[in-house]
Amino acid sequence: MQHLLDIKSLSNDEILQIVELAKYYEKNVVLGTQKRKNRGSVALLFFENSTRTRFSFEMASRKLGFDVFNFEVQKSSLLKGEGIFDTLNNLNAIGCDIAVIRHSQEGFIENLSKKSYAYNLSLINAGEGKKSHPTQALLDFYTLTKHLGSLEGKKIVIVGDVIHSRVAKSNIELLSRFNANVVCCCPSYFEDWSLENASYEANLEEALKDADAVMGLRIQKERIDTKIPYAQYINDYQINEKNLPEKAILMHPGPVNRDVEISSSLIDSKRGEIIIEQPRNGVFIRMAVLDLIFEGVQR
Amino acid sequence: MQHLLDIKSLSNDEILQIVELAKYYEKNVVLGTQKRKNRGSVALLFFENSTRTRFSFEMASRKLGFDVFNFEVQKSSLLKGEGIFDTLNNLNAIGCDIAVIRHSQEGFIENLSKKSYAYNLSLINAGEGKKSHPTQALLDFYTLTKHLGSLEGKKIVIVGDVIHSRVAKSNIELLSRFNANVVCCCPSYFEDWSLENASYEANLEEALKDADAVMGLRIQKERIDTKIPYAQYINDYQINEKNLPEKAILMHPGPVNRDVEISSSLIDSKRGEIIIEQPRNGVFIRMAVLDLIFEGVQR
Amino acid sequence: MQHLLDIKSLSNDEILQIVELAKYYEKNVVLGTQKRKNRGSVALLFFENSTRTRFSFEMASRKLGFDVFNFEVQKSSLLKGEGIFDTLNNLNAIGCDIAVIRHSQEGFIENLSKKSYAYNLSLINAGEGKKSHPTQALLDFYTLTKHLGSLEGKKIVIVGDVIHSRVAKSNIELLSRFNANVVCCCPSYFEDWSLENASYEANLEEALKDADAVMGLRIQKERIDTKIPYAQYINDYQINEKNLPEKAILMHPGPVNRDVEISSSLIDSKRGEIIIEQPRNGVFIRMAVLDLIFEGVQR
Structure with missing residues (x-):
């Protein structure tokens, strides 16, 4: 898997693969103790406010041993008139493997997935418009x-x-x-x-x-x-x-x-x-998604 | 210890135990090198601005090898009309073991300590009203x-x-x-x-x-x-x-x-x-408090 | 090296030493996998907005295995009327080894470098005024x-x-x-x-x-x-x-x-x-600078 854009882009087999891996993480990860050898770097770009989903991705990343970088989108150099693609391409060059994005506009993330990044950036949809999460x-x-x-x-x-x-x-x-x-x-x-x-x-x-x-x-x-x-x-x-x-x-x-x-x-x-079990399961699912996406592409 | 609410709730023995453990950390932790096996997850929720106390808890957590999550309280889904208990219960479900809270209102943290959390959340008072720190x-x-x-x-x-x-x-x-x-x-x-x-x-x-x-x-x-x-x-x-x-x-x-x-x-x-020695000692004390609270409850 | 204030303060030999170490990191660090034994603590204080440079220093620090602390300068207790020196001296006492500073005012960082900190703080210029970066x-x-x-x-x-x-x-x-x-x-x-x-x-x-x-x-x-x-x-x-x-x-x-x-x-x-290669090289250069500065002083 290179990206996670929406449900449509996932095959049933991929969905079941994610579920299986989430089950594994639920059983085998004592919360807070897991460290992997390969460490991805995950950037969180939330153009809409969020506590739960953002924290869930952050926790899932940390449990995988990944580094997490929280961007305050309002303060970024987007303000300097740079387009989001140039920003992402730069974050990617600096070392970001996966960008987790929430945005109010439908199609925003899919559009970004069509661009060519210098070092193979993956995108994950963390909620987009009124259509997909x-x-x-x-x-x-x-x-x-x-x-x-x-x-x-x-x-x-x-x-x-x-x-x-x-x-x-x-x-x-x-x-x-x-x-x-x-x-x-x-x-x-x-x-x-x-x-x-x-x-x-x-x-x-x-x-x-x-x-x-x-x-x-x-x-x-x-x-x-x-x-x-x-x-x-x-x-x-x-x-x-x-x-x-x-x-x-x-x-x-x-x-x-x-x-x-x-x-x-x-x-x-x-x-x-x-x-209250749902947000807990969300961490395992997001660990599975991050893991499959990180391993799914040569970086 | 499940929580640290105020001085009143601590026995003299518990105070001396905290001091002993802080002494241990002062002697045995080369600042910046300590990693423990069991990794707790600490959420910082500061409803009043703070640089020092927040940084001190963050540093103490990292030195224990814990993960730290900084919440910008103003931006959280509290804005979405959710009560603080539901937020905390969710953070707990997602994997937060300890919430470090600063608030202007007396009794705020003690009230929260009376609630029942899904996965045994501990609370630490990082400054509350005009009465306790x-x-x-x-x-x-x-x-x-x-x-x-x-x-x-x-x-x-x-x-x-x-x-x-x-x-x-x-x-x-x-x-x-x-x-x-x-x-x-x-x-x-x-x-x-x-x-x-x-x-x-x-x-x-x-x-x-x-x-x-x-x-x-x-x-x-x-x-x-x-x-x-x-x-x-x-x-x-x-x-x-x-x-x-x-x-x-x-x-x-x-x-x-x-x-x-x-x-x-x-x-x-x-x-x-x-x-200037006081803030340095604060890190050892907070390491001791976090440690005793994390170990004090089955999680 | 105790600080990195500007180009003038570096000898040609020091510049070449930084370049050599950056080359080493480019060759030997699989991005995202490096951990060192000695862990420094780096504070980022950006008085001007920045996405790229801040993220680059954050990434470089993490790749060295250092802890990174992001300060929102606007919200800090500077607001409480405390001078920047007292804040830095405190961050240093709490455990910060290196402060990475961006500021609009020329001479700001050099002035701070003349003060005496309790626990040997190093300063790095991450962009200052119109004169130095x-x-x-x-x-x-x-x-x-x-x-x-x-x-x-x-x-x-x-x-x-x-x-x-x-x-x-x-x-x-x-x-x-x-x-x-x-x-x-x-x-x-x-x-x-x-x-x-x-x-x-x-x-x-x-x-x-x-x-x-x-x-x-x-x-x-x-x-x-x-x-x-x-x-x-x-x-x-x-x-x-x-x-x-x-x-x-x-x-x-x-x-x-x-x-x-x-x-x-x-x-x-x-x-x-x-x-797009420039920001990638920036991570290696900043790893080298952080490394040399961290190792260059007894802490």
Whole structure:
């Protein structure tokens, strides 16, 4: 693997290879003790704020024994009018092997992947626009298969702000590839009808029927201009102790708006535990991705 | 030890254990060469600006071979409306073992210590409100005993902005526990009459008589609304070559307002050397605290 | 070597020693794998924004196995009114061996080098005012000798914003020391007549005649108050496929203003490759400088 641009660019075999390697890291790495001989250098360039994803990549890099360099994108010499390609090419020349990028603009990372870098730079998409967040989808896939086994025919219900969620889009794409039955449930103002591979069910009770997994989505306030009718949303779409089916596992990409998408008491109960397992699994997935990408190219 | 919340929560035995371990690190660690097998991960969350204390914890962590993660609290997903507990719980899930926190609000860290974290997070108070800064008191205790031996009956004079100083409060608590005779000396507008275990003497000459140690305090301009009569303060309370008793050692938590709390010439003289030894001792104390906390809990 | 303040303070022998060590690192360090036994601690204090130079020093430090501490100078306790010397003395006490400093003011670093630090602090100039940027000159010297061999009598043409460029000043000083024939070429508003050791030729065609190396300079927009007549500048002074002599190598300290100082197509051609080799060489040079300075003083 040279880059990780989106789910589409990964074959099913590659996805399963990532999962296998993540499993290995979960079992064999005492967190905080792993050091490898070959040390990659990872640059983090987050054009949108992030604590969790950035920290997760940083932790995964360190656990692999890689060096991590955090760039404050606002302060970089981008300010000096230099294009992002020239910056990346320079970071690469200085010794950066992998650039982990988050950006608000769709296609930003793919465009950069088409350029020719002096010393074989790899790019990883850490969240792009409203469309793709592949490592989040991979960690959700990892978490789902850990708890449900094969996803063949499993009903996975995604509840909430579908249209603004890159997590939803990447998940739908990946989960449907493994023949899960993905159902989206949201008010009309959160629907995205351009999606393939997902059906819609507006009624929450109906949607949750026989669900194997329920995935709440974060309402992306920062990407929404209009006012959300929160009281109505909570009344109609909040996941809570009453409506969560007994056999279903509960997930959320975080950070949760407590008592909006999910009731606070449900989050803090036994059934909320997988929500906090997800970020932990994310480290193993990102170790696997970084490892495969670092080893996949002559440097 | 699971957390370090304040001096009160430490027994005398624990304090002496920290001091012993700090001594070990002072003797056996060539600065910059130590690596341990078990590698903890330390997150630094400073809600107030700090260069020294933050750097000291960072250095101590690196010397123990721990990974350190610096969070810019202003930019974190706290901005996304997530509560601090959820953030910490997530950092913990991702692999953070210890969170070092500075905050302006008293009780902030203790409140967080009562929560239940998914993977056994430890908290360290790196300065909180106007009341507590336990690692500073520990390093001052370390420095004092190094130069004075037992503090039993020793006269330690604390001069300056007592009321706004968390350094003073934690020091008074700790030093009086080891039976030092702690005397505070300051103008009335810096007095804090709620303090136990310290006497006041408004006259500097009187206060300094027979002192074994004199500790200047930084005037906490950033926590003071009203105007300080500096000329008068300097005239009445500045420590300088004339009034510092011959046998007394001179300390200051830094950063010093030169020629205010202490005359610049005194700082730069032989007698000012302990002021620059204090931050060095701080690294050994923080190594000891981090080590005991990391080893003290199953992770 | 205790400090690296400027080119003037280096003997020719020291320069050649740095180059030899950089060569060693280029040959023997698989980027990203090197660890040394003695671990220095390097603090980066950049009072002016920088991505490349800062990252280069960070990478060089990590490759030597040194710890690196990035200070956000704006947020430091300098804000608390503490002078830079007291801050540095403290960082030194806490464990910092080498401070790498960039500052807009000439003489800033030399002044600091005259102070007496508690634990033998070394200072490295990472760019100061409009006058000196010694590690850039060293890496350019390294790059030039790699491609041209001895610089004795070689014609090196520096084109562009000479007056605002610390890169130009340090290069002229260093290259003329090794008997290169340094010619500056620029419009009158970029001339600096106080320079020794360089001749001027206003006409680009004339200047480039028989050049062995052509070094474009970045127009330092951020240090220029008046408006630059860009169209005229580009017409008269842009380096491009037509005017670059066949035997000359092409260099630029970066970041390039594409299609201003150099045509974009020339940068992206085979002949532009050395521009991206320069930052790579910079890592080896900075490894050599850090190494010699760390080993050169008892710590």
